Amino acid sequence: MTWEKRPVSAEGAPDVADVRAARKVFIKSYGCQMNVYDSQRMADTLAPQGYVETQNAAEADVLILNTCHIREKAAEKVYSELGRVRKLKDAAEQDGRRMVVAVAGCVAQAEGEEILKRARTVDLVVGPQSYHRLPDMLRQVARGERPVDTEFPVEDKFDVLANPTRHATRARGVAAFVTVQEGCDKFCTFCVVPYTRGAEISRPAAKIIAETERLADAGVREVTLIGQNVNAYHGLGPDGRDWTLARLLYRLAEIPGIARLRYTTSHPRDMAADLIAAHGDLPALMPQLHLPVQSGSDSILAAMNRKHTRADYLAVIDRLRAARPELALSSDFIVGFPGETERDLRDTLELVETVGYASAFSFKYSARPGTPAAEMDDQVPESEKEARLAILQAAIERNRQAFNTGCLGTTFDILFERPGRHPGQLVGRSPYLQAVQVQAPSTRIGELASVTITEVGSNSLFGSLAHPAAEDGARLSPAMAMGA
Ligand code: SAM
Numbered sequence: 091m092t093w094e095k096r097p098v099s100a101e102g103a104p105d106v107a108d109v110r111a112a113r114k115v116f117i118k119s120y121g122c123q124m125n126v127y128d129s130q131r132m133a134d135t136l137a138p139q140g141y142v143e144t145q146n147a148a149e150a151d152v153l154i155l156n157t158c159h160i161r162e163k164a165a166e167k168v169y170s171e172l173g174r175v176r177k178l179k180d181a182a183e184q185d186g187r188r189m190v191v192a193v194a195g196c197v198a199q200a201e202g203e204e205i206l207k208r209a210r211t212v213d214l215v216v217g218p219q220s221y222h223r224l225p226d227m228l229r230q231v232a233r234g235e236r237p238v239d240t241e242f243p244v245e246d247k248f249d250v251l252a253n254p255t256r257h258a259t260r261a262r263g264v265a266a267f268v269t270v271q272e273g274c275d276k277f278c279t280f281c282v283v284p285y286t287r288g289a290e291i292s293r294p295a296a297k298i299i300a301e302t303e304r305l306a307d308a309g310v311r312e313v314t315l316i317g318q319n320v321n322a323y324h325g326l327g328p329d330g331r332d333w334t335l336a337r338l339l340y341r342l343a344e345i346p347g348i349a350r351l352r353y354t355t356s357h358p359r360d361m362a363a364d365l366i367a368a369h370g371d372l373p374a375l376m377p378q379l380h381l382p383v384q385s386g387s388d389s390i391l392a393a394m395n396r397k398h399t400r401a402d403y404l405a406v407i408d409r410l411r412a413a414r415p416e417l418a419l420s421s422d423f424i425v426g427f428p429g430e431t432e433r434d435l436r437d438t439l440e441l442v443e444t445v446g447y448a449s450a451f452s453f454k455y456s457a458r459p460g461t462p463a464a465e466m467d468d469q470v471p472e473s474e475k476e477a478r479l480a481i482l483q484a485a486i487e488r489n490r491q492a493f494n495t496g497c498l499g500t501t502f503d504i505l506f507e508r509p510g511r512h513p514g515q516l517v518g519r520s521p522y523l524q525a526v527q528v529q530a531p532s533t534r535i536g537e538l539a540s541v542t543i544t545e546v547g548s549n550s551l552f553g554s555l556a557h558p559a560a561e562d563g564a565r566l567s568p569a570m571a572m573g574a
């Protein structure tokens with residue numbers, strides 16, 4: 091990947107004088123969209139300190155690994171990545187440069203000091219609630235300290251984190267994430283999130299509205315509201331009352347320029363009536379919903395402390411489909427949860443067929459220290475988990491292919507996001523989040539266009555502009571369109 095030098099002046103335009111002085115920050119994100127968003131906000135917070143982002147880890151002055159702790163392998167991957175980082179740091183030192191290495195995110199939160207002990211190469215450790223303290227922590231490193239901050243501070247980091255400049259927002263593309271909620275109070279027995287991200291908090295609606303308006307002003311057309319438990323959102327509204335996620339979505343849909351809204355990740359229990367109604371009312375709310383179920387077996391759902399049954403979940407889907415018949419669903423599944431039998435797996439497979447998911451993520455259960463499920467009897471052997479995962483993934487893949495094949499010949503709006511792999515090609519997203527490759531000029535990035543799906547590939551769809559001539563005509567002045 092190449093990188094763009096983007097030193098940022100107060101107005102957000104690149105400042106030539108700063109280019110020579112700019113220090114470089116490289117941030118690698120693991121895991122969920124929340125981490126992608128947090129990485130951007132860390133970069134925004136370091137920009138006023140003279141840091142520009144680089145895609146080349148070797149030349150970084152500050153290298154941040156924004157980690158994920160959700161599964162065992164993810165944390166182990168970080169430690170092996172730190173081995174590679176040590177070589178980069180040594181090479182920088184031989185060049186007479188200092189590379190500061192930071193570990194951020196949920197592994198930082200969970201392991202804290204332990205990271206400093208296990209990896210000598212790490213200079214600082216910062217948990218997800220303390221990113222606004224990064225500039226101070228870098229000053230501490232310059233003084234020879236190795237700071238660790240994994241507090242849940244009283245101040246709201248969003249009040250302190252710098253906003254991206256218009257220039258930085260534009261460089262990130264036409265689809266953006268906005269964190270509206272963090273943390274989780276659900277305590278599913280397998281999950282570390284309530285421990286690493288803390289209790290549920292919702293940002294005030296006015297701040298989310300202002301952030302979305304800034305994004306729209308910089309050319310963003312699609313906004314995905316994110317949170318570990320996003321539909322539990324209950325932020326303070328500008329009217330002094332608690333706003334639900336539905337209320338927030340209705341308000342955001344009024345912002346000029348915002349053509350598409352999504353939200354993720356939702357819990358089935360928090361799928362409130364007003365939110366379901368919003369799916370019927372709001373054309374900007376895309377007909378695709380990620381609604382993790384984890385298992386199709388009631389006894390496993392109970393052992394997971396999911397607080398819903400299979401029937402509850404299916405009833406929510408029925409209500410959603412009644413509000414928005416074309417709604418497509420995706421989910422997360424865990425196989426090999428302690429005590430899971432072949433019968434339980436069959437229930438899960440049956441649920442996959444009943445719902446007909448457009449896509450889904452599936453994982454082998456990974457015992458997380460400190461969570462109740464890690465202490466349960468009847469842990470499933472690794473080889474059995476692998477075999478079950480393969481069966482589930484085959485079923486999910488059949489459903490995904492069937493959904494994609496069903497799109498053949500249909501016409502829907504595609505939001506063009508970036509150039510495609512081949513000259514003259516653009517990649518856009520369908521309402522269902524599928525990547526669609528279309529022959530179209532690069533001037534159309536950021537536009538929505540009617541596209542007819544002509545081919546279904548293994549990872550993306552191919553399409554052609556439904557009305558290329560008419561759309562070109564619409565882009566001409568009326569006089570030119572009439573041949574003047
Ligand atoms: N809040 C969301 C929900 O309620 O489903 C999901 C949050 S979690 C970041 C994303 C996914 O990781 C979960 O839906 C679950 O499928 C998976 N996951 C979480 N803990 C896991 C574990 N211990 N082992 C395997 N997969 C896990």
Ligand code: SF4
Nearest residue numbers: 274276277278281283
């Ligand atoms: Fe983890 Fe999601 Fe359960 Fe919260 S609701 S504990 S984030 S899986």
